[in-house]
Amino acid sequence: xxxxxxxxxxxxxxxxxxxxxxxxxxxxxxxxxxxxxxxxxxxxxxxxxxxxxxxxxxxxxxxxxxxxxxxxxxxxxxxxxxxxxxxxxxxxxxxxxxxxxxxxxxxxxxxxxxxxxxxxxxxxxxxx
Numbered sequence: 001x002x003x004x005x006x007x008x009x010x011x012x013x014x015x016x017x018x019x020x021x022x023x024x025x026x027x028x029x030x031x032x033x034x035x036x037x038x039x040x041x042x043x044x045x046x047x048x049x050x051x052x053x054x055x056x057x058x059x060x061x062x063x064x065x066x067x068x069x070x071x072x073x074x075x076x077x078x079x080x081x082x083x084x085x086x087x088x089x090x091x092x093x094x095x096x097x098x099x100x101x102x103x104x105x106x107x108x109x110x111x112x113x114x115x116x117x118x119x120x121x122x123x124x125x126x127x128x
Contacts, residue, residue, distance in 0.1 A: 003121070003122065003125045003126065004053065005029075005030045005031055005032075006032075006033055007031075007033065007052075007053030007054060008033045008034075008035060008051060008052045008053060009026060009031050009033065009034045009035070009052065009053065009054045009055075009056065010034075010036075010037060010043060010046060010047060010050070010052045010054070010055045010056070010057075011023065011026070011034060011035070011036055011037075011055075011056045011057070012036075012037045012038075012039070012040065012042075012043040012055065012056070012057035012058060012061070012066065012069065013036075013038070013057070013058040013061070013087070014038050014039055014058065014060075014061040014062065015058070016038070018058065019036045019038070022056060022087075022117075023036070025112075025113070025114045025117050026056075026117070028114040029114055029117065029118045029121070031121075035052075038061075039061050039062065039063065040057070040061055040063075040064025040065060040066065040068055040069035040072070041064045043055070043057065044069060044072050047076075047079055047082070048076070048078075052082060053082075053083070053125075054082070054083045054084075054085070054121065054124070054125065055069075055073065055082055055083070055084045055085070056085045056087060057069055057070070057084065057085070057086055057087065058086075058087050058088070059086055059087065059089075059090075059095065059099075060088070060089070066086055066088075067086075067098060067099060067102055070084055070086065070099065070102045070103065070104055071102050074102060074103040080103075083105045083106075083124045083125060084103070084104055084105045085104070085105055085106045085107070085108060085120055085121070085124060086099050086104045086106075086107050086108070087108045087109075087110060087112075088107070088108075088109060088110065089109070089110045090109075091109045105124040106120045106123055107120075108120055
């Protein structure tokens with residue numbers, strides 16, 4: 001099954017530079033319909049009114065963390081099956097376990113490149 005590269009992707013990070021990096025990496029792998037949110041609450045608002053095929057969110061954000069955002073998405077009937085990739089600077093086992101328990105689709109540890117991002121997206125969305 002081919003991956004629909006025209007799908008809307010929501011990237012969430014409270015650090016503008018990181019949003020720009022992720023957007024550029026997505027562009028390198030032909031995902032051009034990218035929207036940004038700078039915290040979990042803003043992301044949730046966009047998800048509830050928009051139609052996104054994938055969420056890529058940072059873990060460490062205020063006031064709503066990536067984990068809290070994930071939990072909200074999984075608790076929402078319309079959003080619960082949305083693929084969700086979590087990005088974190090820490091690869092602590094308890095974080096991975098918490099994200100998995102909350103229903104994360106996949107997990108990326110910073111720093112990462114376009115190839116890693118592509119592999120994770122393909123795993124989550126089905127191979128191209």
